[in-house]
């Protein structure tokens with residue numbers, strides 16, 4: 001274990017999470033209580049949607065999105081390859097076929113509209129987009145395209161709680177939005193996730209699938225048998241518990257300020273990198289809307305030895321990462337003949353050069369300066385070597 005001087009990410013915790021957890025433990029009510037419902041209502045308000053459904057993690061929230069849209073065998077779903085593997089895995093869970101689309105380029109690491117349109121066939125049923133780094137995809141254009149071809153849209157907004165375009169939250173543009181509350185995300189509940197939608201029918205389906213496919217008690221009461229229930233779908237237990245919801249509510253109160261801090265630190269990174277390491281590319285210099293500034297991606301100059309660079313950073317106890325090895329290069333996807341994976345030149349160019357630098361709300365400005373100076377030195381060594 002390296003004792004990092006600057007970790008890649010850090011929790012934004014104070015006493016409020018601990019207090020909230022203790023209150024749940026003292027109450028003795030651990031699941032299916034008022035805390036989850038309150039967290040859902042508060043999160044829906046953040047995103048600006050009618051419905052938010054809390055779940056156990058961001059991967060099952062994508063699974064529920066695919067199920068609720070009725071995707072299945074024979075259906076093609078267009079998805080970026082430059083994302084976490086769960087975005088595409090959710091499509092395979094329901095037996096549908098992922099069709100990988102390219103990103104826009106070195107300055108915009110989100111899915112390309114042209115690339116989406118090129119891949120639309122008679123069998124295309126949906127588009128899954130991902131707001132890379134918390135920077136919004138061009139959702140007005142994605143929704144226009146989807147309407148033209150009658151496609152469902154799922155936003156993987158795991159990086160983007162609190163991001164928006166024209167005041168409308170990311171996760172609230174598509175038919176369904178999906179969030180993750182893993183510890184490295186902007187808002188954490190340890191493990192946790194949320195599905196969002198403005199559609200009443202989709203919301204009911206998501207809630208039912210989250211809890212064993214059971215009809216709700218109110219629905220049963222309505223039908224006159226309040227003491228039993230029916231199971232109308234093959235459902236799951238993907239419910240969030242009260243302990244996690246309590247942590248989430250404490251985190252949610254701090255999110256706007258934490259995101260603002262992330263944006264300020266990102267601006268400082270841009271300024272210092274332009275000055276001290278000008279041949280490094282910092283994507284998203286110009287972007288639509290308000291970013292959640294989830295991570296700080298840079299692209300090394302072409303031909304740099306990325307592993308040597310990351311080793312130099314590690315020697316100075318600065319943690320870095322790669323977002324992401326593209327999904328179409330993973331064995332499980334490479335060897336799957338069903339999966340479509342051609343014409344991903346921008347993805348492959350960017351993915352070979354990308355390194356993620358440390359960024360978290362509690363990061364001091366002197367740490368940003370230290371990281372950038374170390375980047376400058378590491379690049380010199382990597383080039384000379």
Ligand SMILES: *Cc1c(COP(=O)(O)O)cnc(C)c1O
Nearest residue numbers: 057058059084086158180181182
């Ligand atoms: C974290 C993440 C997920 C998965 O979320 P989990 O809560 O870890 O299951 C999905 N997509 C993206 C883009 C992510 O960053």
